Amino acid sequence: MPGFLSPQLATLKAKPATGAAWIHEIKFDGYRAQAHVSDKGTRIFTRSGLDWSTRFPTIVAQLAGAGLDQAIIDGEIVVVVGERTDFGALQGDLKAGRHDRMLFYAFDLLHLDGHDLRPVPLLERKRLLRDLIERTGLGPPVLFSDHMDDGAAMFSGAEKLNWEGIVSKRADAPYRSGDRSDSWQKIKTSKKEDFHIVGFVPAMGGIAALHVARREGKALRYVGKVGTGFTMKVSADLRKRLDALPSPKQKLVSKRHIKAVEPRLVAKVEYRDVTADGYLRHPSFKGLAED
Structure with a gap:
């Protein structure tokens, strides 16, 4: 045996x-x-x-x-x-x-x-x-x-x-x-959904991760971070657009290494599932919802 x-x-x-x-x-x-x-x-x-x-x-x-x-x-x-x-x-x-x-x-x-x-x-x-x-x-x-x-x-x-x-x-x-x-x-199989970007982790010339939230009625509920799916060009472009956004009056993310932004940009995200705590499992960035 x-x-x-x-x-x-x-x-x-x-x-x-x-x-x-x-x-x-x-x-x-x-x-x-x-x-x-x-x-x-x-x-x-x-x-x-x-x-x-x-x-x-x-x-x-x-x-x-x-x-x-x-x-x-x-x-x-x-x-x-x-x-x-x-x-x-x-x-x-x-x-x-x-x-x-x-x-x-x-x-x-x-x-x-x-x-x-x-x-x-x-x-x-x-x-x-x-x-x-x-x-x-x-x-x-x-x-x-x-x-x-x-x-x-x-x-x-x-x-x-x-x-x-x-x-x-x-x-x-x-x-x-x-x-x-x-x-x-x-x-x-996978799920696809649009989420509001409420913060990001800066990196050299771009971003390391996005922090996103789901809209539920008039409120936003934080659902975690998205740390994959970015090419270097996409990362740099996102950084420029996110740096141009003002800081929010009410932050959903407040850790020191995360820069909070007004939720004006929407990310298209593919993910496997949601954990028991309500966070996305295996999320991947697929682009911005330009509309």
Whole structure:
């Protein structure tokens, strides 16, 4: 029984892979997790190898009671809200010590009863994983993550249901620990919205980040900073336009390194989601709303 195995990672792509050589899974918005079950106990490791077993007691208990001899299962721990996984809700539950909504979606089997399954083709590993879950009677909070053959249809569904995206995987590929290769490809959905610029972080000849707010009725609510998406030319142009704005009478941002401005410019921002605290996750600047 090996120790922690570095997980395989996915390469970001713009579109789903096509053809019979590929299968497609949901891209969950949670914590990547590796479950280890043996006669020495049941443990759950994070993507970087931290032991978070005590943070997921219901999942550990379900795996420990399944009668497994040796198994290493790769998956994602999530909280589902409506029809989608919600990272903010997962973080909130962890902070509150609440475990009843947490689920472990298992999508790969790396080791079973003394056998290293990583050289085995993906579809065979998934078949063994499904059989293992059915044979042992595993159920919620441990669930099998199924797949589809049509990546375009799955991605279209992901956009409609506001999932984080999908992962396209080579059906015949081995599991490559610690590798980020094209045999696993992640395709993300995203949200786009216009936000008022309420401040910025100056940098040499440009800006380091924008601070933005969402208009809610007549008020503005601060939603965080945007620190990517600027070319050097765009950064310099933004700096000139922001320097020309007066300081606001009421500041939404007041830290020393942030220069607050009147919210007269509107930024187009692409982002993944909103945290439990109401801040944008993975925002990227896409331009100014010139209208």
